[in-house]
Amino acid sequence: MSEISSLTLTELVKNIKEKKLSSTEITKAFVERSQKSKELNTYITEDFSSAIEKAQKFDDKPNFDLKLPGIPIAVKDLFCTNGVRTTAGSKILNNFIPTYESTVTQNIWQQGAILLGKLNCDEFAMGSSNETSFFGNVQNPIDKNLVPGGSSGGSASALAANLTPVTIGTDTGGSIRQPASFTGTVGLKPTYGSCSRYGIVAFASSLDQAGPMSKNVKDCALLLEVMSSYDKKDSTSIDFNRSKYSLELNNNIKGKKIGIPKEYRVDDMPIEIEELWKKGIEHVKECGAELVDISLPHTNYALPTYYIVAPAEASSNLARYDGVKYGFRSHGENLIDMYEKTRSEGFGDEVKRRIMIGTYVLSSGYYDAYYLKAQKVRRLIKKDFDVVFNQVDAILTPSTPSSAFKIGEKTNDPISMYLNDIFTVPINLAGLPGISIPAGFDKNDYPLGLQIIGKAFDEQNILNIAYSIEEKINFKNKITDWWIK
Amino acid sequence: MTKNNHEFLITRKNNHYEVVIGLEVHAQIKSNSKLFSSSSTKFGAEPNTQVSLVDAAFPGMLPVINEFCVKQAIKTGIGLKAKINNKSVFDRKNYFYADLPQGYQISQYKHPIVGEGKVILDMPYGQKEIGIERLHLEQDAGKSIHDIDPENTLVDLNRSGVALMEIVSKPDLSSPEEVNIYIKKLRSIMRYLGTCDGNMQEGSLRADVNVSVKKKGEEKLGTRCEIKNVNSIKFMQMAIIYEANRQVDLLEEEKTIDQETRLFDTKKNETRSMRSKEDAHDYRYFPDPDLLPLEVTNDFIDSIKLEIPELPDEKKKRFIEKFKLTPYEATILVSDIETSKYFEEVTNNSDIKLATNWITGELFALLNEKNLEISESPISSRNLSKLINLIKNGTISGKIAKQYLK
Numbered sequence A: 001m002s003e004i005s006s007l008t009l010t011e012l013v014k015n016i017k018e019k020k021l022s023s024t025e026i027t028k029a030f031v032e033r034s035q036k037s038k039e040l041n042t043y044i045t046e047d048f049s050s051a052i053e054k055a056q057k058f059d060d061k062p063n064f065d066l067k068l069p070g071i072p073i074a075v076k077d078l079f080c081t082n083g084v085r086t087t088a089g090s091k092i093l094n095n096f097i098p099t100y101e102s103t104v105t106q107n108i109w110q111q112g113a114i115l116l117g118k119l120n121c122d123e124f125a126m127g128s129s130n131e132t133s134f135f136g137n138v139q140n141p142i143d144k145n146l147v148p149g150g151s152s153g154g155s156a157s158a159l160a161a162n163l164t165p166v167t168i169g170t171d172t173g174g175s176i177r178q179p180a181s182f183t184g185t186v187g188l189k190p191t192y193g194s195c196s197r198y199g200i201v202a203f204a205s206s207l208d209q210a211g212p213m214s215k216n217v218k219d220c221a222l223l224l225e226v227m228s229s230y231d232k233k234d235s236t237s238i239d240f241n242r243s244k245y246s247l248e249l250n251n252n253i254k255g256k257k258i259g260i261p262k263e264y265r266v267d268d269m270p271i272e273i274e275e276l277w278k279k280g281i282e283h284v285k286e287c288g289a290e291l292v293d294i295s296l297p298h299t300n301y302a303l304p305t306y307y308i309v310a311p312a313e314a315s316s317n318l319a320r321y322d323g324v325k326y327g328f329r330s331h332g333e334n335l336i337d338m339y340e341k342t343r344s345e346g347f348g349d350e351v352k353r354r355i356m357i358g359t360y361v362l363s364s365g366y367y368d369a370y371y372l373k374a375q376k377v378r379r380l381i382k383k384d385f386d387v388v389f390n391q392v393d394a395i396l397t398p399s400t401p402s403s404a405f406k407i408g409e410k411t412n413d414p415i416s417m418y419l420n421d422i423f424t425v426p427i428n429l430a431g432l433p434g435i436s437i438p439a440g441f442d443k444n445d446y447p448l449g450l451q452i453i454g455k456a457f458d459e460q461n462i463l464n465i466a467y468s469i470e471e472k473i474n475f476k477n478k479i480t481d482w483w484i485k
Numbered sequence B: 001m002t003k004n005n006h007e008f009l010i011t012r013k014n015n016h017y018e019v020v021i022g023l024e025v026h027a028q029i030k031s032n033s034k035l036f037s038s039s040s041t042k043f044g045a046e047p048n049t050q051v052s053l054v055d056a057a058f059p060g061m062l063p064v065i066n067e068f069c070v071k072q073a074i075k076t077g078i079g080l081k082a083k084i085n086n087k088s089v090f091d092r093k094n095y096f097y098a099d100l101p102q103g104y105q106i107s108q109y110k111h112p113i114v115g116e117g118k119v120i121l122d123m124p125y126g127q128k129e130i131g132i133e134r135l136h137l138e139q140d141a142g143k144s145i146h147d148i149d150p151e152n153t154l155v156d157l158n159r160s161g162v163a164l165m166e167i168v169s170k171p172d173l174s175s176p177e178e179v180n181i182y183i184k185k186l187r188s189i190m191r192y193l194g195t196c197d198g199n200m201q202e203g204s205l206r207a208d209v210n211v212s213v214k215k216k217g218e219e220k221l222g223t224r225c226e227i228k229n230v231n232s233i234k235f236m237q238m239a240i241i242y243e244a245n246r247q248v249d250l251l252e253e254e255k256t257i258d259q260e261t262r263l264f265d266t267k268k269n270e271t272r273s274m275r276s277k278e279d280a281h282d283y284r285y286f287p288d289p290d291l292l293p294l295e296v297t298n299d300f301i302d303s304i305k306l307e308i309p310e311l312p313d314e315k316k317k318r319f320i321e322k323f324k325l326t327p328y329e330a331t332i333l334v335s336d337i338e339t340s341k342y343f344e345e346v347t348n349n350s351d352i353k354l355a356t357n358w359i360t361g362e363l364f365a366l367l368n369e370k371n372l373e374i375s376e377s378p379i380s381s382r383n384l385s386k387l388i389n390l391i392k393n394g395t396i397s398g399k400i401a402k403q404y405l406k
Helices: A009-017 A023-035 A048-060 A103-110 A153-160 A177-183 A217-227 A271-286 A299-320 A335-346 A349-362 A368-388 A414-421 A425-430 A459-473 B067-079 B176-193 B233-252 B298-305 B312-323 B327-334 B337-349 B352-370 B381-392 B398-405
Strands: A043-046 A072-076 A114-119 A167-171 A186-189 A209-214 A257-261 A290-294 A394-398 A434-441 A447-454 B009-012 B015-028 B091-094 B104-107 B117-123 B126-139 B143-145 B154-156 B163-169 B205-215 B225-230 B260-265 B270-276
Touching: A009 A023, A009 A217, A023 A048, A023 A072, A023 A114, A043 A153, A048 A114, A072 A153, A103 A114, A103 A167, A103 A217, A114 A153, A153 A167, A153 A177, A153 A209, A167 A186, A177 A186, A177 A434, A177 A447, A186 A217, A186 A459, A209 A217, A217 A434, A217 A459, A271 A290, A271 A394, A271 A434, A271 A447, A271 A459, A299 A349, A299 A368, A299 A414, A299 A425, A299 B091, A349 A368, A368 A425, A394 A459, A434 A459, A447 A459, B009 B233, B015 B176, B015 B233, B067 B126, B067 B163, B067 B176, B067 B298, B117 B176, B126 B176, B176 B205, B176 B233, B176 B312, B176 B337, B205 B233, B225 B233, B225 B270, B233 B260, B233 B270, B312 B327, B312 B337, B327 B337, B327 B352, B337 B352, B337 B381, B352 B381, B352 B398, B381 B398
Parallel strands: A072 A114, A072 A167, A257 A290, A257 A394, B225 B260
Antiparallel strands: A043 A114, A167 A209, A186 A209, A186 A434, A394 A447, A434 A447, B009 B015, B015 B163, B015 B205, B091 B104, B104 B126, B117 B126, B126 B163, B143 B154, B205 B225, B260 B270
């Protein structure tokens, strides 16, 4: 048997159910590898000894009917975990220990999973490179000094480096799919309303969705199946008939119509991305799918729309971090002084930038010109998708306009950083599901991803398409374990 | 509708000024739990013992609308003969304060749950209709306590998230007395409906008072000032009189009135500027993305209509027609739901004229003297009814009956 930590979720579950491996053996394997991988800086908070205890408890009284029996999983530090520090990558929550559990993490523990620890992320999920975290940047295991993407950068890095068999992230504008693409892993953003937002530190409420990240499509389907649930505690949660994604997963996409949007052929797109896309098109064709040229005319407006809507909501969502009730507090002469010092010292630059943008676009005199207009454009973007989904079953695009970049390369150029989300953001604005799967490499052997976008609630369909492409491509990450001495 | 022939005017030299008043009443909804959480709303609990994670705005906590509070607001809207909107939207009103844990209040801004309605006032000079502009749902804030600790302000979040109805009147009120009658009528309607207990001491009913003045007969409204958060009818009246006179004095001196928010100092009996229009908060209202628009079907509204009891106006009409009461007597007897119940119980078995006189005369005097509510009356409706029958058939005299009552 190959090394435990390199097994997929599906393989681990199988081994546990067949009693070939115990939860303790598996948990210890991931803990040991995580301990040897500190240089990647993927963990903000480790919960290793507690994880091993839980694994032993599972082994004492195993329940093999569960979907994630005794499987250790590390999660993005945006999910509130009862009794385990939850920071959202920010100094302002540096000392915050929730007394409650997010619905999504509760769902995975209920199916037997065990918390390994909390993974690094951009501060309040605001970033595309994991460089805005108060806890420092994360290394991409693909290459030294390469960003893992963001905001679920710690999750993507830990997953690609085999420090956790699967992980969960959140995606507001691409925060699951972009880092998945940068690390050669699979990441899915579900339909808005599929996974409960209860207990997830909010960034932009109308866009935030939790989703699975995994090494292959099958694992992704299984994890989504466990995460997704209707939750009355989240008023935007949707009660729809959820498929048994892993059981119904198949590679038969014959006759499926797949749209290729012309607006995603952006200027200056690297030739490698262009070729990757072509290759993807060939693969789905070979699988019997039919390709349709489509147009999503408002694509160009998605990024500016996103950078009005998301900061507007964030500026209000982050108002609660004021030093009064919990989290970091700086001493002030009076209430206003305390607010100013707490928030100046507690938030990082990118978070402050977005709070200021958001406050500006909601201000009286600017509301109509920015926020209201952005809401109108958002409806047009959604309508674009509604129209094409009358003709096609899914849409195929690249996940990102480039491969992973170097740490520090874009930190002084927020606009170029924001441009990274150009292919992922429209999907959040429209509330649709999207999956990124690894599909090839650039000239440096850095992974590149393809994105499949589906109709609302049609996760099963995009998983099936991804599954069939995955089979054709047979992608293998090129990771040398360079950080393990 | 009779024309208002009993004018409230402020006079300086030869100039007569009319006062124009509009009220924004904040009425706490009678409900066991809060607008967006299941915490208790019981009054008088130990500080910070009725606070959920949602009320304290912990990370990742989300509001979930309390259906009962929605029903209560609709009920109140029906009682105000108002339009119930099938779709309303919750907005965030953003501002920082220590007793506002979210950093925003969830309220309804552009699309309230209840639209235009009306309240009829029985004034000595006839009936007057006061227009209702809207009624919307919103959360209450917590309470900052500045006088316990010498150095720190303490915060009690028990009230944080409690459901309020903000009932906005049109600027149809023209005297302190009309304000008195308006508040009492509003309170009476809500008590009949069971949607607000109207207890001003406990803060269940408070109002922001908008006051402006204009020369008599002039059409154009003057610049108004808003007096924030006044919590008794007496203080509202005092504040209006002070503020109207202040504005008249400014006009007489040919000075301009600034549109501003003012506070009423109950100790000094004066209003003071709190902030000018220029310093007004920019609340950055926007639809709360944690909540979907609130949609109520006509069936839902109709089912609530079935639960509406006979309200004071209808009851008054019935009392006049059925019992041949004078409008004055009827107004007194219906003003409080408990009084009207008591009256109907007594008249079930005894003479109406005598019952009316004994309740509005001797009984009210007795209750007043002992500072009791009618529900706490030392003599039950059944016994009063017996007493009246004894008087009626001559067994005892009125004098003896009066002695018995005492």
